[in-house]
Every structure is written in C-alpha cells, then in structure tokens.
Amino acid sequence: MYSWALFYDLNQIPAIMTKVALRRKPISKERLSLYLDFYPPIPHPDTGKLTRREFLGLFLFEKPKTQLEKHHNKETQALATNICAQRQLAIQNLNFGFLAKEKQKITLLDYYRKEAARHNGSNGQVWQSSLLYMQDFFSEGQKLFELTVADCNAYKDFLLHAKSQRCKRKAKISRNTAVSYFIKFKSTLKKAYREDLLKSDLNTKVSAIEPAETKREFLTLEELQALYGTDCPLPVLKKAAIFSALTGLRFSDIKKLTWREVQHSQAEGYYLQFRQQKTQGVELLPISEEALQLLGERGLPDTLVFDGLEYSAQNNNLLRDWVKTAGITKYITFHCFRHTYATLQLSHGTDIYTVSKLLGHRELKTTQIYAKVIDRSKREAANRITLKIT
Known part of the structure; x- marks a missing residue:
C-alpha cells in the first residue's frame, strides 16, 4: 500500500511528495514482519535525524496453514493498512510524533497515578479511589499509546458492574460513582491526547456514562433556622455549613478561603473573589451582610477564614449528629448545604441563569437539576391540601 504526503526538509523548503509504503521483512519461524x-525520509522527533522506517511490531504468517493463521493475517493486514493511512495524514500535517519511542513507553497506570497525585482534598480522594479500579482492570504493562476505543468501553462496562473496594459487603458501586470515576478517566485521555501520547482523541470517541437521577436533599428555610439555633460540638463546622447555605460555596472552596479573598467595594458591597478548587475558574461571588457577619472578626489577609476545618469521617459523623439534634430526619451531608442555597434561591424567585452564575456552573444544564427539585416540591405541596371527596 502507498500513501503520499508533501514532505518538507529540515529547512522547511518544499521538496517532493513523501511516499509511505507498507513493506514486509522475513523473520524467524516463517513469519513476515x-x-x-x-521516502524521502522524515525527521525523527527524538533525535532530529532523518529516518526511513517504522517497525510496527506486527507480523504475518508467510504460509498460513490453519484457519486461525489465515484470520490472523487478514486482521493484521487490515490493522497495518489503517496505520499506514494514519501516517499519511500525520506526515501531511508535519506531525512526526508517532516515531517518539520514549512517549510510547509510558504506561496508562503510571500516567494516571501522576494525574491523581495532582489533585488534593476531597476531589483528590475521589481520584485515589478511582485509581483502585483502574489498577483492578488494566495491567501494569498497558501502554498508554496502545489504548483503543474497545479498551475504554470495556473499562466503562467494568465500572458499571464493579464491586466496592472499600465496603466489606462488596456491594456494587453506585452508578453515579461509576460516572465520576469514568469522567476522571476521560479527562486523563483528553490530556494525554493534547500531549501527543495517544494515536487518536479517544475522549471524543468514547461516550460518558449517563448519570442516574438522584434525589438532591436540601433543607427548608425553617430547618436551616432550626439548625442555626442548635449547638454543634465543632463550632467551625457549624459556621462553615451555614456559610455554605448562605453562599452556595463547596466545602473545598470554604476550607481554603482566606481573608484576602473576602473583599468590599462601594459598587459591589461585600463579595468573595477566589479560584474554584474544582474548576479552577476565577469567581466573583456577592455575599450578604448576614453571611459576612457569620464570619466574625476579620483576620490577617493570608490567614484562613475557617481555620481548623478538616474533611474527615469523624467530622461527617459530628455533622449528622448536629442535624439530628436539631430535629431534622433527612440524610444531610455537607454538600447538601450547597443544594439548599440553590434550591432556596430558585424557590424564592431567582432566575435559573443567575443561580447558575452564583454557583459557578459552566453549563446551565447542571443547574437545571435544581429546577427539577423545585418542580417536585411544587407537586408535593399541591398534594398536601386534600378533601375526602366521595
């Protein structure tokens, strides 16, 4: 098979068309490599020297005897032909990255471990948890460069049926947990493609897992008031939770908030100017006088507003006990205070676009989940007035 592409020499002067030919070389055991x-040769990205050959690591049986050997030859020939066509397109775009052997040695798991290590806090814990499932499915020798769409889809199916790594009962992980882990896998593929570590953009070729619709628990205004009036064994946890309900901030952003990020101007009033931990987007969030009052006496610019706030199982238990003491029977986690902010804003007439901006959502569809909560609440309210009509 022959493919052609315009070749530029090292001085970027147009020369002649480069021919890419698929060839065979006899090797041991009556096989053809x-x-x-x-031709003409192309520059090698690792050395800068001109090279004429790329060995594919594939072989054919010179004289196939069995049906299996004939099938192998057919499939391998098709694969090699496809690679040849890909090389034509790459050379045409002056992209010679496919020859970079050092990049081809990088394993998927090593690359994913480095990605997971870049994240910290609660998001970092999710990355580390997802790594357990990556290690369970992929072998240590799996090269990132050799990853295929079929491999990615197989991993997706694995997550949808995977057993919990942490639960003693070995129950299946929830669908939305699988969604979260697969999103991190896809984001890793996206980054690897940008760095020329993948042959194709696998991220765009592999569909995400559709999330299951879940009930987003939130507090009513009356419940929030009752909670504010109830003592918590850890005062900084109470202050952070109520602040989240008044501002919509995530735990990760509250934990790292400094007094320098709490600002004031005549035009804007009080506001927070900070970088979101999750999206890394810079946000300017107006806050109420009440929210500011909750923070207490202002500290030094670079000190933490919520000094001593930590994410832990013990603190999660303290939060649940505090909620229970307030007479609230709902299952409330810290993130529910962000849900509470969004839901109360919508129920009090704030338009969904404004709520989306206040929450720092990149897409409006993320905020529309809360609109569904409001619709459900309206339905429940409508059913509260009943008559015994016969």
Missing part, C-alpha cells in the same frame, strides 16, 4: 518505509 510489517514495517513502514518513508
């Missing part, structure tokens, strides 16, 4: 022949 497949390789690509580039």
Whole structure:
C-alpha cells in the first residue's frame, strides 16, 4: 500500500511528495514482519535525524496453514493498512510524533497515578479511589499509546458492574460513582491526547456514562433556622455549613478561603473573589451582610477564614449528629448545604441563569437539576391540601 504526503526538509523548503509504503521483512519461524518505509525520509522527533522506517511490531504468517493463521493475517493486514493511512495524514500535517519511542513507553497506570497525585482534598480522594479500579482492570504493562476505543468501553462496562473496594459487603458501586470515576478517566485521555501520547482523541470517541437521577436533599428555610439555633460540638463546622447555605460555596472552596479573598467595594458591597478548587475558574461571588457577619472578626489577609476545618469521617459523623439534634430526619451531608442555597434561591424567585452564575456552573444544564427539585416540591405541596371527596 502507498500513501503520499508533501514532505518538507529540515529547512522547511518544499521538496517532493513523501511516499509511505507498507513493506514486509522475513523473520524467524516463517513469519513476515510489517514495517513502514518513508521516502524521502522524515525527521525523527527524538533525535532530529532523518529516518526511513517504522517497525510496527506486527507480523504475518508467510504460509498460513490453519484457519486461525489465515484470520490472523487478514486482521493484521487490515490493522497495518489503517496505520499506514494514519501516517499519511500525520506526515501531511508535519506531525512526526508517532516515531517518539520514549512517549510510547509510558504506561496508562503510571500516567494516571501522576494525574491523581495532582489533585488534593476531597476531589483528590475521589481520584485515589478511582485509581483502585483502574489498577483492578488494566495491567501494569498497558501502554498508554496502545489504548483503543474497545479498551475504554470495556473499562466503562467494568465500572458499571464493579464491586466496592472499600465496603466489606462488596456491594456494587453506585452508578453515579461509576460516572465520576469514568469522567476522571476521560479527562486523563483528553490530556494525554493534547500531549501527543495517544494515536487518536479517544475522549471524543468514547461516550460518558449517563448519570442516574438522584434525589438532591436540601433543607427548608425553617430547618436551616432550626439548625442555626442548635449547638454543634465543632463550632467551625457549624459556621462553615451555614456559610455554605448562605453562599452556595463547596466545602473545598470554604476550607481554603482566606481573608484576602473576602473583599468590599462601594459598587459591589461585600463579595468573595477566589479560584474554584474544582474548576479552577476565577469567581466573583456577592455575599450578604448576614453571611459576612457569620464570619466574625476579620483576620490577617493570608490567614484562613475557617481555620481548623478538616474533611474527615469523624467530622461527617459530628455533622449528622448536629442535624439530628436539631430535629431534622433527612440524610444531610455537607454538600447538601450547597443544594439548599440553590434550591432556596430558585424557590424564592431567582432566575435559573443567575443561580447558575452564583454557583459557578459552566453549563446551565447542571443547574437545571435544581429546577427539577423545585418542580417536585411544587407537586408535593399541591398534594398536601386534600378533601375526602366521595
């Protein structure tokens, strides 16, 4: 097979068309090694020297005897032909990254571990948890460069049926947990493609897992008032939770908030100017006088507003006990205070676009989940007035 692409020499002067030929070379055990022949030669990205060959690591049986050997030859020939066509397109765009052997040695798990290590806090814990399932499915020797769409889809199916790594009962992980883990896998693919570590943009070729619709628990205004009036064994946890309900901030952003980020101007009043931990987007969030009052006496610019606030199982238990003491029977986590802010804003007439901006959502559809909560609450309210009509 022959493919052609315009070749530029090292001085970027147009020369002649480069021919990419799929060739065979006899090797041991009556086999034929497949390789690509580039003429004129192309620059190697690792050394800068001109090269004419790329060995594909594929072989054919010279004289196939069995049906299995004939099938192998057919499939391998098709694969090699496809690679040859890909090389034509790459050379046409002066992209010679496919020859970078050092990049091809990088394993998927090593690359994913480095990605997971870049994240910290609660998001970092989710990355580390997702790594357990990556290690369970992929082998240590799986090269990132050799990853295929079929591999990615197989991993997706694995997550949808995977057993919990942490639960003693070995129950299946929830669908939305699988959604979260697969999103992190896809974001890793996206980054690897940008760095020329993948042959194709696998992220766009593999569909995400559709999330299951879940009930987003929130507090009513009366419940929030009752909670504010109830003592908590850890005062900083109470202050942070109520602040989240008044501002919509995530735990990760509250934990790292400094007094420098709490600002004031005549035009804007009081506001927070900070970088979201989750999206890394810079936000300017107006806050109420009440929210500011909750923070107490102002500290030094670079000190934490919520000094001593930590994410832990013990603190999660303290939060649940505090909620229970307030007479609230709902299952409330810290993130529910963000849900409470969004839901109360919508129920009090704030338009969904404004709520989306206040929450720092990149897409309006993320905020529309809360609109569904309001619709459900309206339905429940409508059913509260009943007559015994016969």
